[in-house]
Amino acid sequence: MNRKSPLPLWSQLLEDLRRRISSGEFTERFPTDKEMIEHYQVSRQTVREAVRHLEQDGLVVRHRGRGTILSHSRFEQRLGSIYSLFRELERCGYQQNSKVLFQGSVIDEALACQFQLTDDNFFYLERLRYAGALEVAHDKVHIPMSYAKPLLNVAFEHTFLYDELELRCHISPTSGEERFSPIVLPPSESELLGCKSPSAALSIRRVTYFGAAQLEVRDTIVRGDRYWFVSSFDSAKTSNSTQLSQTFYS
Template sequence: MTSQPGPRPLVRTPGKPLWAQLRADLLRRLDGGEFRDVFPGEHDLVAEYAVSRHTVREALRTLREEGLVTAQRGKVSRFTTSRPLEQDIGEAYSLFRAVEEVGAVQRSVVRALDQRADGVIAARLGLEESTPLVYLERVRLADEEPLAVDRVWLPADVARPLLDVDFTRTGLYDELERHCGSRICGGWERIRAVVPGRGERILLECPETTALLAIDRLGHDTAGRLVEWRQTLVRGDRFAVGAAFSAHDYRMGASVHIP
């Protein structure tokens, strides 16, 4: 017979609601590797923490509203992997690595990988309008749930070897450096809110009330050459921009919620 876990009394913090302290401890346990398969029910948490059912229900309510716990009638509740990923703006972050670092499985559905001409994009890269470009379009998934639509254009004379790469489970920057000898080291980025079209809502499986955040990026390599124009459309309920500051420092950051 498996023994039940003993009580885990919370260390009461004056001025902080008990449900918030319970929520914080549950998130701490998640970070420690617990609840990967099944999340405890209300009765188990009441007994384990020696708190009221009201306290447990309030903590669970906030977790469900944030998409951190699934709750379906007749099914066992589960922790999702939708913890926010903290990443600084101002560096060429990798969505691929960000998803992998929280233990979620990253996969991409490649919708297009070809060579084409686009005068507008070529001009943004400082090229002649007829310059051939490599175009890559992917739907980015985390644990098989749609997170973003990613579209990127690169000069073909740099990126042509990428046409033979399988991008299902790998990152663009790693493959660009491996096959083309080009490393993105800096650039310019802008984040703006957009209303998704019907096609984007279908691709990302998002409700009509969910907005998207468009991340436009112009990247250059170590030689200072512009080699990337990218637009990533992320579900607005899974991405947030924040800032950390002190009297001596100010740093912008972003949070991506993995579904």
């Protein structure tokens, strides 16, 4: 703590705690007020003010008699527009990072037919997505190579696909749709996502467009115990941000 800094001590403490949360340091438990007072050599009031701001940001939950715990077991994403799951996490103070499982060129005739393309060569990116040290999602993306060739040599461990697509390929999604299906993870997927088997998850198929042309097909499996998807509605409006459809299976 820099006591000569113009920043108040609680603000310095807040930034350091955010950094440590983002790095995944507190995966086991969050330190007690007494531990932070001793570690940072600050007053109880300074600790309480910093933790109060963490609670306002949704990073921790304070329980009377039980202390403070991290609230990062679930993250929230509102629906109704093109979004990045992990940009929202970074906005909340978590470090987005990915383990790239595959990045390169693949041939997929069935997908080429779906895209109505004569060229069946696709850029394929498969990643395991993290928030800090927490596994959140398994992501697989196909984009026609005619659009995405400049992405072949991009390091995707700490960057966003749509940012790189716009920067290097000069295109970005203008519209799209998603379909959600609840699933039970197979053992191999449970192991990859670091959860017990069997576990519940959401399977998401995203299709995006660049104008009238189909741009991307993305299949994502999101851990059901670490993510919320929220849809808003208003009875006064004729159309809402999210349309729901039901399909019944025998």
